[in-house]
Amino acid sequence: xxxxSRRLSPWAYPLLVLAVLFFVTPVYIMxxxxxxxxxxxxxxxxxxxxxxxxxxxxxxxLASGNLNAPLLKSLLVATLTTGLALLITAPGAYVISRLPKxxxxxxxxxxxxxxxxxxxxIALPIAVTFIRWNLLDTNLGLVLAHLTKVLPFISWVLxxxxxxxxxxxxxAAWVDGASRLQSLTRVVLPLAAPGxxxxxxxVWLESxxxxxxxxxxxxxxxxLPLQTYYxxxxxxxxxxxxxxxxxxxxxxxxxxxxxRYLRSGYLSGSIKG
Amino acid sequence: MRAVLKRHWLExxxxxxxxxxxxxxxxxxxxxxxxxxxxxxxxxxxxxxYRALFANGQFRGALINTLAITGLGLSLQLFTGLGLALILxxxxxxxxxxxxxxxxxxxxxxxxxxxxxxxxxxxxxxxxELLFRxxxxxxxxxxxSGGIRTLFMIVFADLWKVTPVVVxxxxxxxxxxxxxxxxxxxxxxxxxxxxxxxxxxxxxKPSITMTVIVRGVDVFRIFELPLVLxxxxxxxxxTFAYTEYNQYYNSHTSGAAATFLLGVILVFVxxxxxxxxxxxxxxx
Numbered sequence: 159x160x161x162x163s164r165r166l167s168p169w170a171y172p173l174l175v176l177a178v179l180f181f182v183t184p185v186y187i188m189x190x191x192x193x194x195x196x197x198x199x200x201x202x203x204x205x206x207x208x209x210x211x212x213x214x215x216x217x218x219x220l221a222s223g224n225l226n227a228p229l230l231k232s233l234l235v236a237t238l239t240t241g242l243a244l245l246i247t248a249p250g251a252y253v254i255s256r257l258p259k260x261x262x263x264x265x266x267x268x269x270x271x272x273x274x275x276x277x278x279x280i281a282l283p284i285a286v287t288f289i290r291w292n293l294l295d296t297n298l299g300l301v302l303a304h305l306t307k308v309l310p311f312i313s314w315v316l317x318x319x320x321x322x323x324x325x326x327x328x329x330a331a332w333v334d335g336a337s338r339l340q341s342l343t344r345v346v347l348p349l350a351a352p353g354x355x356x357x358x359x360x361v362w363l364e365s366x367x368x369x370x371x372x373x374x375x376x377x378x379x380x381x382l383p384l385q386t387y388y389x390x391x392x393x394x395x396x397x398x399x400x401x402x403x404x405x406x407x408x409x410x411x412x413x414x415x416x417x418r419y420l421r422s423g424y425l426s427g428s429i430k431g
Numbered sequence: 432m433r434a435v436l437k438r439h440w441l442e443x444x445x446x447x448x449x450x451x452x453x454x455x456x457x458x459x460x461x462x463x464x465x466x467x468x469x470x471x472x473x474x475x476x477x478x479x480x481y482r483a484l485f486a487n488g489q490f491r492g493a494l495i496n497t498l499a500i501t502g503l504g505l506s507l508q509l510f511t512g513l514g515l516a517l518i519l520x521x522x523x524x525x526x527x528x529x530x531x532x533x534x535x536x537x538x539x540x541x542x543x544x545x546x547x548x549x550x551x552x553x554x555x556x557x558x559x560e561l562l563f564r565x566x567x568x569x570x571x572x573x574x575x576s577g578g579i580r581t582l583f584m585i586v587f588a589d590l591w592k593v594t595p596v597v598v599x600x601x602x603x604x605x606x607x608x609x610x611x612x613x614x615x616x617x618x619x620x621x622x623x624x625x626x627x628x629x630x631x632x633x634x635x636k637p638s639i640t641m642t643v644i645v646r647g648v649d650v651f652r653i654f655e656l657p658l659v660l661x662x663x664x665x666x667x668x669x670t671f672a673y674t675e676y677n678q679y680y681n682s683h684t685s686g687a688a689a690t691f692l693l694g695v696i697l698v699f700v701x702x703x704x705x706x707x708x709x710x711x712x713x714x715x
Contacts, residue, residue, distance in 0.1 A: 166521035174529065177515055181535045184591060187557055188547040202555045202571070203563070250449030253442045267708075272457050274696055276652040278672040279689035283463035284456070286682060306456040313449065338441055367540040369655050373673070383542045390546055390659060399550075402543040410538035417534055 185406070192216065192399035199395065215396040219404075222397075224385070229404075232382040235297055236365040239304040243312055243361045244354060246305070251316035252346065256325065266317055269310040280306060281374040288375060295379045303371040308361045315360065319353025320346070356419050359412050367409060461693065467686025480687035490688065493671040496582060500657075500667065501650045504586045508646060509639065511590060512597030517631075519598065520605045537595045545659030548588040552660065581665045588656045593649070597642055604638025605631070637710055644703045648696050668692045 166174075191199055195210040219225055254265050284303055285294070293299030323346055331341035347354075369383045376384055382405050389398040436443065471477040484490045519530060536544065551558045552574040559571040574584045608631065616626050654669035666674065668688060676685035 164521055166518060166523040170518050170521075171523075173514075174518060174523075177518075178529060178532050180591070181532055181594075184544065184547040184551060185535055185539060187550050188543065191550055199550075200555075204555065204557055204560050206557070206560075246448045246452055249445035253446040256442070269453075271700055272453060274648045274700060275457065275461055276669060276672075276689060276692045276696060278652070278654060278669045278685075279464040279693050280457060280460045282672070282676055282682060282685055282689055283460040283467065285676070286463075286467075287460075302456065305452065306460075309449065309452060310457075367542070369540075369542045374676075383540060386542055386546060387659065390549065395550070398546055402546045405540050406538065406543050409540055410535070413534060413538035414531060417531060 188399055188402050191395060192403050215400045219397055219400040228380050228382045228385040231297065231379060232366055235300045235304065236362045238301045239365040240358050240361045242301065243305055243308050244358055247309055247312050247316055248354060251313050252320045255317045255320035266314050269313050273310045277370040281371050285374040294375055295377050299375050300372060303375055304365045304368055307368060308364050312357050312361050315357050316353060319350050323349045356416060359416060363409055363412055464686045465690045467683050468690040480683050484684065484687050489666055490671055493666040493668050496665055497651060497667045499582050500585055500653065501647060504589050504650045505643060505647060507586060507590050508593060508597050511594055512601050515598045516601035516605055520602060533598060534595050536592050541592060541655045542659065544588060544592045545656050549660060552584045575661060577664050581661050584660055585657050588660060589650060589653060600638055600642045604635045608634045641707050644699050644707065648699045651695060652692060
């Protein structure tokens with residue numbers, strides 16, 4: 159078939175415009191609310207365009223003194239979770255990637271299934287246990303819980319990375335006199351660095367966004383997502399909008415940065431071999 | 432055993448932390464959730480929590496809501512996802528830009544998508560205003576009042592959030608269909624809709640099956656969006672389990688509800704093994 163027949167036929171263009179509006183509008187509305195004067199929003203007929211642009215909600219959030227603690231907690235937990243997740247997962251994923259094909263596939267599938275368990279079923283006993291261990295409201299407790307969520311997912315991303323590194327390279331290093339550990343740190347690890355970087359960003363996002371475990375494990379020291387939820391529950395739309403914007407900016411940046419990696423393999427867990 | 436240890440000590444040492452962590456922080460908690468659901472306050476074995484669960488109108492409502500959201504949500508997501516993937520698999524100007532814009536919902540935390548859809552679906556929110564300006568309604572619709580409207584609101588929110596993922600899965604399936612198949616079909620006179628029904632759809636079946644099961648699991652355990660959008664008014668299974676623990680301190684009931692949820696998800700897992708796995712093995 160010629161190239162022209164794979165072109166989009168004109169009747170689909172209106173659908174395309176609708177789809178773009180569908181994807182963009184909610185995000186636009188969120189930022190619009192965070193920059194709008196209350197009169198534009200809290201009315202029976204809210205306006206779609208900016209009439210009165212105001213920075214007052216963002217200023218209020220920044221000046222309130224309620225932002226720093228959750229922001230720091232979210233940053234700290236996400237960063238610690240990322241470091242620990244890579245430390246635990248990278249060696250394990252390397253070993254899985256070197257298993258015989260049949261076994262490797264079964265292990266990856268098993269990892270995939272552990273992510274199918276409902277969070278509320280895992281968070282409940284963890285919360286009950288953490289009450290006894292005095293880990294509620296602590297950064298450590300949240301990091302431990304977030305690791306539960308990210309380890310299986312990040313394992314299969316990294317198994318995919320290590321699979322692409324041929325083991326002939328390691329064997330060549332052994333012939334040259336490297337020990338097994340040296341061949342790992344000097345040959346495999348540098349080659350896996352781009353994959354590790356992508357995995358790190360995905361973990362960081364997952365922890366930054368995480369809501370369910372944080373909800374179960376927090377009494378007073380809220381993370382940023384919990385803080386957003388708190389303002390919504392109190393009916394403070396504008397503060398919630400500003401917090402939402404703050405929460406979204408890093409996620410949006412990293413997602414668009416990583417878009418060429420966001421293929422089905424990562425999403426379905428490289429299940430398709 | 433000893434020989435294996437000696438030969439593979441490095442591999443075992445490397446994988447041990449991962450295995451132990453998943454065991455200790457996923458498998459043990461899940462087992463404990465199940466145990467909570469089956470144990471009485473005194474510690475003995477009991478079915479009492481399940482009997483109470485099914486006698487509880489809130490729980491039955493949550494179950495029905497979850498089933499409705501899953502059925503309605505999955506069909507809409509498949510329809511939208513497949514349609515958009517078909518459009519995006521064609522060439523047109525600005526395709527790269529449109530593909531990037533499509534990823535926008537992935538760049539929004541789930542809790543935030545709940546918040547922004549609240550602005551849309553509020554009774555004096557932006558959706559009602561749009562419908563009003565289009566002349567479709569005179570009086571605002573109260574989307575959060577419960578019933579089918581609230582379910583629709585949750586389905587719409589989930590649709591918005593996950594359509595990119597579904598589109599990406601479908602695009603991967605479409606890309607895997609070789610151009611030569613269409614060329615051969617065109618020689619035999621199958622083009623346009625004919626080619627879609629006879630070639631694209633059958634060849635896309637593995638991708639569709641996988642999407643249905645993976646997404647099915649996610650919709651069935653949906654938590655954040657119904658919590659933010661509907662609260663306790665319209666419970667689903669996961670928010671029911673949360674409320675039982677958080678508001679009423681009934682960790683046994685919460686455990687039983689979570690176990691029920693887990694049981695249904697296991698059914699999806701078995702379906703996955705039966706349909707996706709078997710076909711994959713047949714291909715190899």
